[in-house]
Amino acid sequence: MTVALPHLQIPELDQCVHCGLCLMQCPTYRVTHLETESPRGRIHLVRAAAEGRIAPTERFAEHLYLCLMCRACETACPSGVQFGRIAEAAREVLGPPGSRFSRAVAGLAFTRLFPHLGRLRLLVTMLRAYQRSGLRRLARYLPKRLREMEALLPPVPDRYFVPEAEVLPALGPRRARVALLSGCVMPLLFGEINEATVRVLRRNGCDVLIPKDQGCCAALNVHNGEMVAAKAMARRNIDVFLSAGVDAVVVNAAGCGATMKEYSHLLAGDPLYAEKAARFSALVRDASEFLSGLGLVPGLGRLEMTVTYQDPCHLAHGQKVRAQPRQLLAAIPGLTLVEMDASDRCCGSAGIYNITHPEMSQTLLAEKMVSIARTKAPAVVAPNPGCMLQLRSGVQRGGNGVTVYHLMDLLDRAYQLGEARP
């Protein structure tokens, strides 16, 4: 008799009545047509493991880790089953995915790298040096798998995001005081987007705090079953941001925002932090959500362009933020939004998924690139760094020349144009 795993017996499981309405919203079910790779199937597997009817074997783990954690099933579920919580609980029992070696690497990254942004920065700087050197040409001698991973590495820009001060004052009358999550990878690979976000916030009357002591949001840890470091990282951010005394904690990466809005759940069992975590989570806003709520100040210049919009999963499904980014796009004079088919279907990026599951990731990316191409828009807006990297790699492969923007990019440009020609 297999051992039951009672700590997997979480209340969310009871809410699933296996109606199946999630099936066709699940990217991995759509590709495989197998129940084992569907939300309903995964819930049933977790339930069966909790009851001791099956063992949490390698295959069981494969089914749970083929999930992208896009949470499209949560949008589809009429019972409001929070699948993400079920999968996170199961992954906590299973530990990180893959072979023993890749588990060890992932474990190291989650506990020794992401919690220490200095180390991450050093590593990215080494990567930059590698990319600038002739060493890169040697990459073709790597084994196939490593070569593919090497190809996925984004080019490291020359400049990182380094705010000139910890508090940047509002331009014009002050309307709010906010803190910005500068992120772990964002300031290194997408420094310009952080800069654009700060400019747009300031122009909209926000004092912007960028606390020095903040850390990574721990999304990758949470999604890969590594909860000990995740909780420590969450506690640190809670302390840093709560002591800043702000109206909102603004996030320009959808995955981070979703995770931080759920610190309240992550630390619900922590007697010292449960209350603080709830208070913190209530402050977290995606940048689009915050600006749309605040209302944009006038001054946007004309941006004659046609774009399509990719809903980041952790914005649309994780945070239920769909209308706000579109409202902001509509506010830009001259800009036309053409919707793509299934804009809220995952592009296959999903954190480190494109590295752990390249085949599924590429299949989903290829479909996404077709949807984008069908709109004939020369640009796609995806307000999340993971989606941006993935879509850019899709553009590189497909060579159709579509440009990938962050929403804050476009708002910033429009304001700059407005300034140049008032």
Add this chain to the structure above:
Amino acid sequence: MELTPGERGTGDGGRRDGRMRELGPLIRDLRRIVGRQHVLVEPEDVIVYEQDGSILQAMPEVVVVPGSTAEVREVVRATRAAGVPIVPRGSGTGLAGGAVPADGGVIVSLARLNCLREVDLRGRTAVVEPGVINADVTKGIAPQGFFYAPDPSSQAACSVGGNLANNSGGPHTLAYGVTTNHTLGVEVVLHDGAPLWLGGSVPDTPGYDLCGIFVGSEGTLGVVVQGIVRLMRARESVRTVLAVFDRMDDATRVVVDVTSAGIVPAALEMMDQTTIEAVERGAPVGFPRDAEAVLLVEVEGVREHTERALREIQDICRRDAARDVRVAQSEQERIALWKGRKGAFGALGTLAPNYYVMDGVVPRSRLPETMRKVAEIGRAFGVRIANVFHAGDGNLHPNILFDMRIPGELDRVIEAGAAILRACIDAGGSLTGEHGIGLEKKAYMSWVFTEADLDAMARVRRAFDPAAGFNPGKVFPSPPACGEPRRAPAKIPAGLWV
């Protein structure tokens, strides 16, 4: 039947191992036919196929997911030649246990046969594979102004093949009829793997209506590998009314009054207070939580007709004491109302871990008294019932809410369900409107059919499949030796836990 979850196991370890050894040669054949990754045998794989949308469960031995009609033919031939039963499966959203492998065997999932092969808008037909999702048929042709009429509430997930097997209906059955009214022909694979076309692409073919026999046969005659379905022209105008009632009796009276006034709405749906509560907890659309019932009435047609019908319906609702009558003012609002209705079943998970849905039908005129009777039965058995149903058809869906883990609860729920169905039959109605008999209601077949009726049906089945190896244990009541006909729990085969 009193197994607690911990004792159920994945199919008795040792016995399963022995059985899998016996099936070894067949599994090798199946892998050769469809490829290794499309044959599931491990407990951590096949266990997810032990359930469908119902409360019944039983473990399959093997799951095969063929990718073409040619593969289906070979899979059927090999499996049946090995004497192993086949349970065809679409999306597994059925509510009567039709896709639950009561006798183990091989599940043939048709999910990969999902090609919309041909669309002939001038002839208004489409050729579809069984795994095509119901809503995708309409999605593909909506821009040209056409739609596929059968619209089960699960249409975002259920397959056309599953609809064919169960002769499914939906909210718009009232105006357009059920699946059989929209099916012109089917290509089926028989027990020996031979393909056969029944019906055709024209509305009437000479001879017996064999296509009609296949539609609604619940997978007991063969496997459908493609179907020719009718397409319909979208109506000029669609209007939807939400009427809110403080008393269930008033709502049911409206149903009788609307239909007897000669108005045929496209849909006439009812939800009671408990269902409203579930919808509002799960994915809220703004139904008033303090109402005892709401009606969703939709009219379609040319604008002059819908406007007139709309006025008449509003008048009747007000006369019958509706608290509030609201016409959806935009397409968005209309879609939101329907989303609430179509998600109602799934939303019941917010109220209880399990629900047992009944599918009884009564003549519309008997609706008010039957609804009172359903409430009485709920009280008598001490069970909570959520009603959400196709009121215009008199097709009830009382959902009995419960928690399977509480010992004895399931027995009580099944008895309450039986009492409700009995009440429907006593009112001159039937056992099922659209969900099929499956495993769930087979014990009650003798309430509506005589031995001679059932024998005639069994002979039809044997004409198609002499060994009765397609979806065994469904539809037909088990031999009397298995237990008393009135006690449903005892009728469920050993090894099958619900």
